[in-house]
Amino acid sequence: MPTLTINGQEVTVDQGSTVIQACEKVGVEVPRFCYHERLSIAGNCRMCLVDMEKSPKPIASCAMPAGEGMVIHTDTERVKKAREGVMEFLLINHPLDCPICDQGGECELQDQSVAFGGGTSRYDEHKRAVEDKNMGPLIATTMTRCIHCMRCVRFSEEIGGVSDMGSLGRGENMEVVTYLDGVLDSELSGNVIDLCPVGALTSKPYAFTARSWELTSTDSIDVMDAVGSNIVVDTRDGAVMRIVPRIHDDVNEEWISDKTRFAYDGLKKRRLDRPYVRKAGTLFEATWGEAFSAVKKGLNGLKGAEIAGLVGDLADMEAMLALKDLLASLGSKQIEVRQDGAALDTSVRAGYLMNSGIAGIEDADYVLLIGTNPRIEAPLVNTRIRKMIVKRGLAVGNIGPANDLTYTVEEFGDDASLVKSAKGGRHAISKALKAADKPMIIVGQSALTGAEGAAVLKMARDLADKYCIADGWNGFNVLHTAASRVGGLDLGLTVDGGIASILDGASSGKIKAAFLLGADEFDSAALKDTFTVYIGTHGDEGVKNADVILPGASYTEKSGTYINTEGRVQRTAKASKAPGDAREDWTILRALSETLGETLPYNTVAELRAKLEKAAPATVTLDTLPDEAWGDFGTEGTVGKGGFTAAIDNFYLTNPIARASTVMADCIAEREGTDQAEATGTNG
Amino acid sequence: MNAPAKFAWTAENEAAAQKHIAKYPEGKQQSAVMPLLDIAQRQNGGHVTQEIMEYIGKYLGMAPIRVQEVASFYTMYNHKPVGTHHVQVCGTTPCWLRGADDIMDACVKRLGIKKGETTADGMFTLGEVECAGACVNGPMVSIGDDYFEDLTPESVVALLDKLAKGEAIKPGPQVDRQTSAPEGGPTTLLGKAKSDSKEGDA
Numbered sequence: 094m095p096t097l098t099i100n101g102q103e104v105t106v107d108q109g110s111t112v113i114q115a116c117e118k119v120g121v122e123v124p125r126f127c128y129h130e131r132l133s134i135a136g137n138c139r140m141c142l143v144d145m146e147k148s149p150k151p152i153a154s155c156a157m158p159a160g161e162g163m164v165i166h167t168d169t170e171r172v173k174k175a176r177e178g179v180m181e182f183l184l185i186n187h188p189l190d191c192p193i194c195d196q197g198g199e200c201e202l203q204d205q206s207v208a209f210g211g212g213t214s215r216y217d218e219h220k221r222a223v224e225d226k227n228m229g230p231l232i233a234t235t236m237t238r239c240i241h242c243m244r245c246v247r248f249s250e251e252i253g254g255v256s257d258m259g260s261l262g263r264g265e266n267m268e269v270v271t272y273l274d275g276v277l278d279s280e281l282s283g284n285v286i287d288l289c290p291v292g293a294l295t296s297k298p299y300a301f302t303a304r305s306w307e308l309t310s311t312d313s314i315d316v317m318d319a320v321g322s323n324i325v326v327d328t329r330d331g332a333v334m335r336i337v338p339r340i341h342d343d344v345n346e347e348w349i350s351d352k353t354r355f356a357y358d359g360l361k362k363r364r365l366d367r368p369y370v371r372k373a374g375t376l377f378e379a380t381w382g383e384a385f386s387a388v389k390k391g392l393n394g395l396k397g398a399e400i401a402g403l404v405g406d407l408a409d410m411e412a413m414l415a416l417k418d419l420l421a422s423l424g425s426k427q428i429e430v431r432q433d434g435a436a437l438d439t440s441v442r443a444g445y446l447m448n449s450g451i452a453g454i455e456d457a458d459y460v461l462l463i464g465t466n467p468r469i470e471a472p473l474v475n476t477r478i479r480k481m482i483v484k485r486g487l488a489v490g491n492i493g494p495a496n497d498l499t500y501t502v503e504e505f506g507d508d509a510s511l512v513k514s515a516k517g518g519r520h521a522i523s524k525a526l527k528a529a530d531k532p533m534i535i536v537g538q539s540a541l542t543g544a545e546g547a548a549v550l551k552m553a554r555d556l557a558d559k560y561c562i563a564d565g566w567n568g569f570n571v572l573h574t575a576a577s578r579v580g581g582l583d584l585g586l587t588v589d590g591g592i593a594s595i596l597d598g599a600s601s602g603k604i605k606a607a608f609l610l611g612a613d614e615f616d617s618a619a620l621k622d623t624f625t626v627y628i629g630t631h632g633d634e635g636v637k638n639a640d641v642i643l644p645g646a647s648y649t650e651k652s653g654t655y656i657n658t659e660g661r662v663q664r665t666a667k668a669s670k671a672p673g674d675a676r677e678d679w680t681i682l683r684a685l686s687e688t689l690g691e692t693l694p695y696n697t698v699a700e701l702r703a704k705l706e707k708a709a710p711a712t713v714t715l716d717t718l719p720d721e722a723w724g725d726f727g728t729e730g731t732v733g734k735g736g737f738t739a740a741i742d743n744f745y746l747t748n749p750i751a752r753a754s755t756v757m758a759d760c761i762a763e764r765e766g767t768d769q770a771e772a773t774g775t776n777g
Numbered sequence: 778m779n780a781p782a783k784f785a786w787t788a789e790n791e792a793a794a795q796k797h798i799a800k801y802p803e804g805k806q807q808s809a810v811m812p813l814l815d816i817a818q819r820q821n822g823g824h825v826t827q828e829i830m831e832y833i834g835k836y837l838g839m840a841p842i843r844v845q846e847v848a849s850f851y852t853m854y855n856h857k858p859v860g861t862h863h864v865q866v867c868g869t870t871p872c873w874l875r876g877a878d879d880i881m882d883a884c885v886k887r888l889g890i891k892k893g894e895t896t897a898d899g900m901f902t903l904g905e906v907e908c909a910g911a912c913v914n915g916p917m918v919s920i921g922d923d924y925f926e927d928l929t930p931e932s933v934v935a936l937l938d939k940l941a942k943g944e945a946i947k948p949g950p951q952v953d954r955q956t957s958a959p960e961g962g963p964t965t966l967l968g969k970a971k972s973d974s975k976e977g978d979a
Contacts, residue, residue, distance in 0.1 A: 256839075256840030256841075256842055256843065257842065258842065259840075259842035259843065259845065259846045260846060261845060261846060261849040261850075262849050262850070263849075263850045270842075272840075272841060272842040272845070273827075
């Protein structure tokens with residue numbers, strides 16, 4: 094623990110810290126471009142030069158290890174001169190196109206030039222120009238602006254795990270490129286936009302649509318997967334202009350997936366903006382009153398057992414509770430959240446959570462993946478695993494289809510029965526689990542779907558019970574793919590036989606009415622003859638056979654409670670307005686309940702949340718990793734030899750918003766154009 | 778262009794490559810990328826191709842872009858076919874002060890091509906490089922693997938003439954001096970060495 098003096102202040106930092114980190118600790122600002130705390134140290138921009146006593150020249154503080162007794166000055170004349178000099182060099186070839194640059198207003202070069210640069214330019218030679226590169230549909234390039242900090246190259250290599258970027262040439266001819274001018278083939282590629290300190294890499298879909306100072310920022314939560322990435326929704330005049338990450342070290346660090354970042358254009362397309370009622374096979378626009386009457390008429394005379402509810406992947410807990418209460422008032426307990434048919438068991442909360450937590454991966458010393466492809470199911474979980482592999486050689490084994498996860502995995506084979514063999518003690522998997530102090534099992538949804546899902550869950554539970562449960566460590570983890578799933582399970586939204594029993598009931602006529610709360614991930618043909626009420630945001634699968642459509646609000650248009658795969662409760666915030674007549678889902682259900690004569694007992698969201706806290710006690714505390722008691726769950730059963738089916742077919746098409754997004758469609762088209770389809774991670 | 782034969786090491790070069798790889802610890806075989814690129818460039822007749830870089834990437838377990846970064850950084854790797862004799866004129870300050878411009882002009886005139894071009898008969902490629910480290914004997918050119926130093930426009934043209942005729946030429950200084958010793962023979966230490974000097978080893 095070296096102690097050093099910075100501008101006269103003493104500070105003690107951890108062994109292995111650098112001078113720049115010590116400066117940050119005492120609140121001394123050091124300008125930098127290439128240095129980024131989550132990337133390896135490059136030391137190539139020279140902007141962080143500071144004075145060190147006994148050193149004949151200024152040192153690069155990002156690359157200098159903090160040493161005992163060092164005396165650092167950041168406010169000397171020499172440091173000022175050094176910064177001005179470096180800045181002058183950086184600006185030699187940087188164009189003066191800030192007025193037409195999307196980075197303008199939030200540009201590190203601009204800001205630091207104002208703060209640390211000289212006032213005037215002495216340079217009147219020609220500036221170099223660099224040809225723009227093609228980096229696919231997400232990243233716009235203006236490579237003339239590049240200052241060669243190499244953050245994007247280091248990010249794609251170290252975090253993204255794809256060696257697609259590099260720098261070619263030397264000196265004045267150096268250029269940052271993607272290999273063979275191809276797409277940056279990572280689900281996390283958009284993060285290079287945030288990392289780029291200048292306007293060389295900017296967002297293509299956002300290009301020239303807004304200036305940073307016109308935007309209103311709202312802190313929110315992402316619902317594209319079950320990670321619950323923290324995001325900032327930037328809006329202008331009530332429209333979502335872009336989505337950027339917010340730092341949460343336990344969840345998404347400071348990255349977000351491309352789907353999280355870029356699917357927002359789907360919020361403006363194919364939206365349901367007014368109620369519809371089907372008359373003689375055709376949907377007609379209707380008023381709310383007409384739509385509610387139509388629902389009342391449709392439910393007329395039905396018994397509770399003839400009504401069912403299906404909850405989609407993006408539903409917030411407020412809406413789920415309101416639907417559950419509404420169905421209960423109609424006498425029905427049939428409401429199901431497991432749209433994919435995963436045989437999750439609500440009896441023990443620890444049985445459907447990622448108990449170790451995402452940050453827990455950093456403590457784990459062995460990870461066994463069972464039927465999961467984290468790269469596309471939860472890119473940020475994958476990033477965390479990869480981080481630990483790079484950092485300290487975390488060993489990872491896989492039972493399930495072999496996928497390119499951007500790191501090397503010991504493949505045990507795509508065979509569900511291996512989970513049983515692993516428990517035995519003689520298999521290589523058992524030995525690995527046994528040898529580890531903090532082993533993790535990550536069970537994906539593809540392991541839990543299908544006829545043997547419940548048995549696989551039980552086997553995985555038993556395997557975890559034998560090897561992964563210790564004092565202060567629960568290594569059993571379920572990796573969900575849907576943002577609504579854990580919340581729905583907390584509310585007990587399951588029926589025996591799952592979604593299949595509801596759909597079978599609908600086909601056979603046992604179920605005569607169905608409420609779909611944004612449920613789009615199943616074949617709705619089964620609901621052809623069922624009176625179907627669809628509450629949701631997009632004209633997607635669920636509306637095909639709907640008789641009444643009630644337009645709801647998407648995740649950026651309401652404050653909704655979501656529980657991520659770890660069991661962490663987080664809340665979205667209302668950033669934009671729902672289009673047209675669309676309303677927040679719980680208010681629709683509340684209003685409908687009045688028409689149906691069984692008014693739900695809450696008038697405000699606060700009242701609803703009070704009920705929610707009773708129904709799902711976890712929602713009392715926001716943003717904490719729960720510590721749930723271990724127990725027995727799953728169903729004993731035999732599992733034959735056989736593989737798992739992928740939980741997600743296409744990363745870019747997992748929900749109605751993403752399916753409505755043309756940017757997501759462009760991502761797919763770009764990859765289909767290449768001949769390395771199997772390496773993209775997009776085909777499941 | 779005819780479809781080129783797929784690149785693969787000749788047995789001899791594979792052995793040479795393995796020898797270089799063996800110099801580095803297990804898992805650090807990527808360190809051998811530069812000698813391997815050089816061997817491959819020679820095998821390919823003087824330049825590396827995308828295919829070769831990918832081949833070496835695969836051979837050393839590194840991403841092709843990492844090989845390409847190295848190959849594009851160093852001027853010793855050529856990315857276009859070069860002539861039988863690759864003439865590289867040093868243009869850095871010491872050589873330049875000693876008349877490198879005249880050497881370049883003489884080469885341009887003699888060969889009838891500009892910098893970066895290859896003669897129609899495929900005999901010569903002319904290029905300019907930064908310091909080749911023979912400053913004491915500037916101006917100089919390197920032709921293939923050899924340095925030709927202490928040049929004058931006349932002597933460099935004479936070299937090129939000989940090469941064009943297929944005659945052998947003598948590497949090193951083109952004036953009367955041994956390596957970088959003084960021109961015309963030694964100017965110091967002319968006396969007889971003492972037989973039992975203890976510093977004699979130095």
